[in-house]
Amino acid sequence: MIASAWRRFLGSYLFFSFRRDRIAILSFVVLCTFFLASFSASLLAPFDPYDPIQIDIMDSEIPPVWMEEGDQRFLLGTDAQGRDLLSTILYGSRISITIGIFAVLLQAFLGISIGLVSGYFGGRLDNFLMRLADIQLSFSTLMVAIIFLAVFQALFGTELYEKLAIVMLILVIGIAEWPHYARTVRANVLAEKKKEYVDAVRVIGLGSLRIMFKHILPNTLSPILVISTVQIANAIVSEAALSFLGLGMPVTKPSLGSLINSGFEFIFSGSWWITIIPGVVLVVLVLVMNLLGDFLRDVMNPKLYKD
């Protein structure tokens, strides 16, 4: 069963175009490397940035090895607290990617459910939900997240907030972006509903839930895949922005955004690497996802909701 699905994939147009597109292959390889490296951070990283015993404040602000004052122990140098930058980046990417994926899972769950219900049942419910989606989209995610997180931080106090940060980030980014999925799924459901087979299965007497999940949903998979690639990239950027503002992950458990934030003041004294290296890592991560998203959109050419 899996073997046949795999063979079908190898013969598909998607795989055919992928093999001919050097940029797509490169992006895919880089992305996979990112995922593997960050999720095996505890094995790969030379230091554990969460372990205070391994950190020596005397090692702070050491530049990367290729510079004059570099130190063999720290490939990419150290930050202001003396943590090995490479290890911190590996652990940080893991947090960024985790938040990105879970936030998008939440978006997808909310958006697909609402989109299916809205498109399938139509009428007033549809009107109401889509109006809500319009309003939610016009308030920017980042704006809503900033205000929401700022108020919660003020309400909880910094200490408790730092413990909850990862959950809060996933919730806020996850809830704010559902309309992208909902509108696209709804548009596809409306198109699918017109086709004969949906009528046919309804005649057989299948319930609406079964019809939606067994017959309509599989047909909306390609637009969902395209949106998800770009949305994970967006979620990672949003997380980084929030952490940069001090509303996200704390410096003790940094994501890429909080790393960039913690190093920012040091660029004026010349220690550029604390900020710039995690910055470049973040850009590459987001860039390859956007490139893959572009590739998928061009190849699958799904019916995306157009604003």
Added chain:
Amino acid sequence: MFAFFSRRLVQAVLVMLVISVIAFSIQDNLGDPLRELVGQSVSEAERQSLRNQMGLNDPFFVQYWRFFKKALLGDLGTSYFFKRPALDVILDKLPATLELVFGTTLIVILFSVPIGVFAAIYPKQWFLRLVMGMSIIGISIPVFLTAIMSIYIFSVELGWLPSFGRGETVELYGWTVGFLTRDGLMHLILPCTALSSIMLPLFIRLIRAEMMEVLESEYIRFAWAKGLTRRRIWFLHALKNTLLPVITVGGLQIGTLIAFTILTETVFQWPGMGFLFLEAVNRVDTPLIVAYLIVVGLIFVIANTIVDLIYGLVNPTVRLARSHPEGE
């Protein structure tokens, strides 16, 4: 036109009401106005009688109504930190933020329209392909990173441009503006570039995609068959149709732009509302947080209404919704 306009107005008022309720519930839950007033050295009984006196024990709706009436008169409370009316504190910083927003909007409009249009007309031209390739990189770099990197390059390493603050400003009809002095302009360059670094590629890509679709349409083919000049076909027939979806997306981006001003102002220590807001959050200066919400909400609603009106002016199907197609 009138019906269209009044519908938008009702919608704007509704959104403002929702924002005011949110703002009020924040005020209601965040911080204790009593403590700010009298400190902690007051007995419980005295506290209660004071609370009653101030109406803090009234039902939510009564309190909200009081807040609403005061807000209508422009009274949004007194900042704990600045000891001045919160609205005044915010409005002092408004020109700085608006200057950033206008500068960015100008850059985006001036560059995205011609680049997007020409990239659609000449999809194979090498320079435009290069620009399109750059645009996906531009979209992938978060605003605050562009800001940091541009500071590192142009201020720290090269020393060409200032890295923080507004520089020299002058008073103009009660507004402090920076764009009239050389120093002020120099200070504007980096923040505005950083702020447009993500909006510009977004709009270039959007305009290009829409324009390419429009150029394939039958009415453009008909326009060629009529023997019109290329200029008229591209910049009147095609561009006007391209702009409709672009205006809609532009409206959706207003909220994002305001959020990005917070990021940019933080990096450049720009003395605007966003910077002030983050300070207020750190100090738990509730009235200031609430005032920021209301002012930003108002800007957002006004800007969106203007965008809708522009859309209505460009798109005839909206403007003349009252008359219907007539038969033979």
Added chain:
Amino acid sequence: MALLEVRNLDVTFASWGGNLVALRDVSFSLEPGERLGIVGESGAGKSVAAFAILNLISRPGYISGGEILFEGQDLTQLSPQEMRSIRGNRISMIFQDPMMTLNPVLTVGVQMTEVLHAHREISAEEARSRALQTLTRVHISSPEKRFDQYPHELSGGMRQRVVIATALLTESSLIIADEPTTALDVTIQAEIMDLLLELCELNNVGLILITHDLSVISQVSQHAIVMYAGRVVEAGPIWEIVNNAQHPYTQGLIGALPQQTTPGKRLNQIRGVMPSLSNIPEGCAFNPRCQLVMEVCRTSVPTYTNIGSTRVACHAAGSAQTGNPLSLEHNKT
């Protein structure tokens, strides 16, 4: 001198898998004020031929051979600037779907007067009065009101009248109409067609009418050419073509007309479908569908034979079997 003379026109579409030939060796001519019909199934290259005359084939297509002589001038040799002064000025075009032809965000008035401004030194008021006059000529009531309206406020038939009026504004000597009534309601199709004919006749304007419907052409035009897979398979006076068709494809088209069928019987049809440009059969392109196919049809492309006043590209042309096609006989019984 002929108004338009197309000689051996070839149109090619460049593509990655090799070039596709959309038109091959197409020739026809038209006298001033004459009406010519171009018939064929969709995909036969009728529209490509029409757009080729105005040099408006969309990329990656291009004219790869032949000449298009308009009033003695070869249009394929003109500069873009000279070509522009012909389009909409000397040769006008009417498109298929009036719902898509007019720009949705510009008023009727703007879209009409801009043609005048593009080709004449003319004041705004004068252009306006010319446009209003022409709107009246195409029987549009209250033209003053329509002038300031947007396309979406007009019905389909009214929009096609506007398009026709636009074509008449500049006193072109040739109008190319690409299925001008197909997208309209059946009830107003005849009305629009009559209007078009009447105005062409009145102004002595030549008309090229492109359609898939042979019966329309038989009522309207003096000459017709029948196209199949990018080639002209038969050309001649309409009377000859309808009554004495030589090519089996033309015979099939005539046999498929509803008038040719006894009520209650199934409509005749030509079996099979038109091949796509990328896999046109060897020899005569029609051979897989032809009832009279011979061995030679599968290997060599037929040349043109003159039979009476018609010109036909068929190996069987002139032999005893044509004019008495088995397919039609078979179906009529």
